[in-house]
Amino acid sequence: MKSILTPLGPKADKDTVRRHNLSLVLRAVRDEGEHGEATRAGVAARVGLTRAAVSSLVEQLMAGGFLTESGKTFSGQAGRPGTALKVARTGPAGLGVEINIDYVSVCVVDLAGAGRIRRTEHLDNRGAPADEALARAARIAARTLDAASEQELRPVGATLALPGLISGGSVRQAPNLGWNEVPAQELFADALAALRPGRPALPVASENEANLAALAELWFGDLDDVRSFLYLSGEIGVGGALVLNGELLRGAHGFAGEIGHVVVDPAGPACRCGSRGCLEQYAGQSALLRAAGIEGPGGAPGMAELERRAAAGNPRAVDAIGGAGRMLGRVLSGAVNLVDPDAVVLGGIYRGLMPWLSPPAAEELSGRVVSGLWSPGGGRLRASSVAGDAARGAAALVVQDVLDDPVAYAEPVGAAGA
Amino acid sequence: MKSILTPLGPKADKDTVRRHNLSLVLRAVRDEGEHGEATRAGVAARVGLTRAAVSSLVEQLMAGGFLTESGKTFSGQAGRPGTALKVARTGPAGLGVEINIDYVSVCVVDLAGAGRIRRTEHLDNRGAPADEALARAARIAARTLDAASEQELRPVGATLALPGLISGGSVRQAPNLGWNEVPAQELFADALAALRPGRPALPVASENEANLAALAELWFGDLDDVRSFLYLSGEIGVGGALVLNGELLRGAHGFAGEIGHVVVDPAGPACRCGSRGCLEQYAGQSALLRAAGIEGPGGAPGMAELERRAAAGNPRAVDAIGGAGRMLGRVLSGAVNLVDPDAVVLGGIYRGLMPWLSPPAAEELSGRVVSGLWSPGGGRLRASSVAGDAARGAAALVVQDVLDDPVAYAEPVGAAGA
Numbered sequence: 001m002k003s004i005l006t007p008l009g010p011k012a013d014k015d016t017v018r019r020h021n022l023s024l025v026l027r028a029v030r031d032e033g034e035h036g037e038a039t040r041a042g043v044a045a046r047v048g049l050t051r052a053a054v055s056s057l058v059e060q061l062m063a064g065g066f067l068t069e070s071g072k073t074f075s076g077q078a079g080r081p082g083t084a085l086k087v088a089r090t091g092p093a094g095l096g097v098e099i100n101i102d103y104v105s106v107c108v109v110d111l112a113g114a115g116r117i118r119r120t121e122h123l124d125n126r127g128a129p130a131d132e133a134l135a136r137a138a139r140i141a142a143r144t145l146d147a148a149s150e151q152e153l154r155p156v157g158a159t160l161a162l163p164g165l166i167s168g169g170s171v172r173q174a175p176n177l178g179w180n181e182v183p184a185q186e187l188f189a190d191a192l193a194a195l196r197p198g199r200p201a202l203p204v205a206s207e208n209e210a211n212l213a214a215l216a217e218l219w220f221g222d223l224d225d226v227r228s229f230l231y232l233s234g235e236i237g238v239g240g241a242l243v244l245n246g247e248l249l250r251g252a253h254g255f256a257g258e259i260g261h262v263v264v265d266p267a268g269p270a271c272r273c274g275s276r277g278c279l280e281q282y283a284g285q286s287a288l289l290r291a292a293g294i295e296g297p298g299g300a301p302g303m304a305e306l307e308r309r310a311a312a313g314n315p316r317a318v319d320a321i322g323g324a325g326r327m328l329g330r331v332l333s334g335a336v337n338l339v340d341p342d343a344v345v346l347g348g349i350y351r352g353l354m355p356w357l358s359p360p361a362a363e364e365l366s367g368r369v370v371s372g373l374w375s376p377g378g379g380r381l382r383a384s385s386v387a388g389d390a391a392r393g394a395a396a397l398v399v400q401d402v403l404d405d406p407v408a409y410a411e412p413v414g415a416a417g418a
Numbered sequence: 419m420k421s422i423l424t425p426l427g428p429k430a431d432k433d434t435v436r437r438h439n440l441s442l443v444l445r446a447v448r449d450e451g452e453h454g455e456a457t458r459a460g461v462a463a464r465v466g467l468t469r470a471a472v473s474s475l476v477e478q479l480m481a482g483g484f485l486t487e488s489g490k491t492f493s494g495q496a497g498r499p500g501t502a503l504k505v506a507r508t509g510p511a512g513l514g515v516e517i518n519i520d521y522v523s524v525c526v527v528d529l530a531g532a533g534r535i536r537r538t539e540h541l542d543n544r545g546a547p548a549d550e551a552l553a554r555a556a557r558i559a560a561r562t563l564d565a566a567s568e569q570e571l572r573p574v575g576a577t578l579a580l581p582g583l584i585s586g587g588s589v590r591q592a593p594n595l596g597w598n599e600v601p602a603q604e605l606f607a608d609a610l611a612a613l614r615p616g617r618p619a620l621p622v623a624s625e626n627e628a629n630l631a632a633l634a635e636l637w638f639g640d641l642d643d644v645r646s647f648l649y650l651s652g653e654i655g656v657g658g659a660l661v662l663n664g665e666l667l668r669g670a671h672g673f674a675g676e677i678g679h680v681v682v683d684p685a686g687p688a689c690r691c692g693s694r695g696c697l698e699q700y701a702g703q704s705a706l707l708r709a710a711g712i713e714g715p716g717g718a719p720g721m722a723e724l725e726r727r728a729a730a731g732n733p734r735a736v737d738a739i740g741g742a743g744r745m746l747g748r749v750l751s752g753a754v755n756l757v758d759p760d761a762v763v764l765g766g767i768y769r770g771l772m773p774w775l776s777p778p779a780a781e782e783l784s785g786r787v788v789s790g791l792w793s794p795g796g797g798r799l800r801a802s803s804v805a806g807d808a809a810r811g812a813a814a815l816v817v818q819d820v821l822d823d824p825v826a827y828a829e830p831v832g833a834a835g836a
Contacts, residue, residue: 165789173788228670242757249662251758252646255789262752263786275751275786333693334680334749335756339660340669368681368693370591371583371673 094398109395138191175272210239216393221385291320329364347384512816527813556609577812593690628657634811639803709738747782765802
């Protein structure tokens with residue numbers, strides 16, 4: 001198929017407007033589709049273009065494989081039936097690759113934002129050099145890409161989700177992985193390219209995992225009207241991210257959100273970051289399991305055991321989680337005083353621990369936030385949705401690029417049959 | 419004078435464009451004037467409008483009293499001399515009224531951003547009911563307005579700068595003033611109107627004092643390339659503000675920046691906010707003076723005595739400031755880990771204490787900020803400029819409104835002679 005969405009060239013201004021309008025229409029179909037059926041007339045009303053202009057743009061998006069049509073609809077229209085439009089469930093997609101301390105999770109998200117394929121492998125990334133860990137993740141990604149291909153999904157880019165400070169495609173520091181100045185983006189892209197000889201290289205980006213989990217929460221979670229929130233991702237480390245007015249705060253150098261290294265006790269235990277008494281030393285996974293007296297390799301089985309014991313009323317388990325909740329609440333109250341968000345969202349290991357973690361954290365917030373808006377039970381301290389996770393956010397970030405400028409991601413000329 | 423800047427009415431779109439362009443040109447003259455001389459040609463090049471359009475807009479701005487012309491200039495122009503344009507030093511201006519714990523400071527800022535009139539009175543606002551304190555501030559403001567009138571300055575609005583949580587024109591809570599749910603804006607406006615019978619009421623807004631001091635620093639300070647910073651305003655309380663990418667972060671409810679109530683020690687001394695062990699209890703003015711063994715009323719004389727003793731090498735004074743610096747550094751490192759700003763700016767009482775305060779604070783930041791970007795001597799921890807203060811920021815906020823839409827602030831028809 002020769003794509004009619006090939007960029008035009010010289011007439012830059014007209015082309016820019018057309019590309020912008022294609023993006024508008026594609027997003028409108030996607031958004032309308034979430035609440036009902038999208039029609040050309042409905043889209044025209046939503047974006048403020050004429051019905052004729054929208055029809056033309058829809059034709060182009062259908063030819064490019066971004067939209068499909070499905071039967072007649074009578075919804076909302078007087079008289080003539082319209083045709084329901086849908087965002088394509090095949091074609092351009094995003095690949096997300098979360099490389100965390102003790103697991104790798106890979107996800108493919110389609111244009112509609114749905115998670116279509118997921119592969120998660122529990123393994124210890126601390127035991128291997130960075131290049132080996134990244135090569136292993138590339139192998140999982142390559143198998144996922146094969147599976148995507150079978151579903152006629154075509155990931156046009158990948159985002160790595162990493163638990164550390166990321167800038168310029170490199171991991172500046174990931175204390176819990178033991179990585180320093182690792183050019184993760186390049187290493188991963190090379191490893192993936194080597195596994196897929198003869199195929200076009202996949203563009204790779206990278207981002208902090210908590211930032212991506214927060215975006216997933218923003219895009220797919222049950223946040224209602226919440227537009228500003230602090231997200232905490234409890235894993236072996238404690239990651240954090242700030243979303244303000246619907247935008248991720250990356251910070252002046254891309255290092256915002258490191259709430260795991262806020263000091264709880266200046267004389268506390270040494271942290272892998274080089275400081276002492278960081279929140280992570282009180283509310284991270286290892287600290288929780290140690291305080292609860294749970295031996296062994298930790299990870300998902302360890303957390304399951306902790307939840308089981310707490311649910312059974314084991315005092316040591318309940319106290320361990322409560323203590324972590326109190327420390328979390330103390331640090332969170334400082335962060336809330338500083339940025340005044342609508343809500344705090346607890347993700348990762350904290351989701352399952354909420355019954356025991358939340359009350360002491362809420363009590364600290366209630367007593368220490370000066371605005372008086374954080375009384376317990378006010379719904380401001382909440383667990384993350386099941387939907388939100390870093391790999392899905394990573395994949396969805398690629399899809400955002402496609403929605404912003406579909407022309408740039410049209411199927412290459414001659415890549416598929418006529 | 420009948421202003422030709424009267425809003426047009428029906429032709430809303432054309433009018434909107436014209437108002438926008440008037441704002442563009444006014445701002446361009448103001449900005450060019452900071453670096454040299456502004457000419458019509460220079461302004462046209464800067465804003466991307468034709469020379470003819472700019473000339474017409476300049477005429478309207480001159481007729482409205484926003485711009486003046488001053489002699490010929492040859493700067494930068496080949497051939498014909500141009501005429502240098504200047505923002506008017508008379509006419510529309512802003513009034514800022516800072517009501518702090520132990521002083522009231524009132525300031526008039528002209529269109530060019532210069533502080534033109536300043537009145538500061540040291541007095542104790544804790545001793546009086548809120549309405550009396552506001553009436554007293556209104557009296558100082560009224561005298562300042564008379565002085566402005568003598569200089570042919572016409573403040574078109576006032577902003578109150580208050581040390582507390584402000585929303586909807588009310589002080590929700592100002593622990594150090596002992597104010598709760600005080601409708602400060604209305605009380606001040608009424609008191610001021612009563613002092614100026616027969617004159618049009620001045621629109622009054624209100625904002626947290628640290629937020630306004632941070633804006634003053636952004637607009638008038640020596641920040642170089644810094645666009646994101648955390649501002650700390652040390653007074654009797656410790657106020658704070660966050661500027662991210664050149665924008666003040668007000669927070670979801672207008673309560674962001676309350677760094678003075680971040681917990682340093684959960685079992686520490688009770689704070690007036692209702693919590694315990696807040697930063698204010700370690701690095702506020704009272705805590706500093708107490709730790710240094712300085713008795714008496716405190717305030718400006720107390721701080722001068724503290725500086726004098728520290729400069730003389732008095733160990734108790736030096737230790738008191740050093741201890742506060744360490745606590746500040748600890749809290750700041752958490753805030754920096756969370757929002758990743760370019761810099762931290764210390765204002766208020768901290769400016770004069772920097773020689774003793776800064777080293778321990780910098781040491782904490784260096785050891786506790788995970789990005790490794792905060793080594794001592796890196797220039798990220800700095801004193802505020804002399805220029806920056808809340809009253810000037812408050813007045814400048816009014817001027818920003820004038821610059822945004824000069825038409826709305828043109829001299830009322832018939833208010834002045836032809």
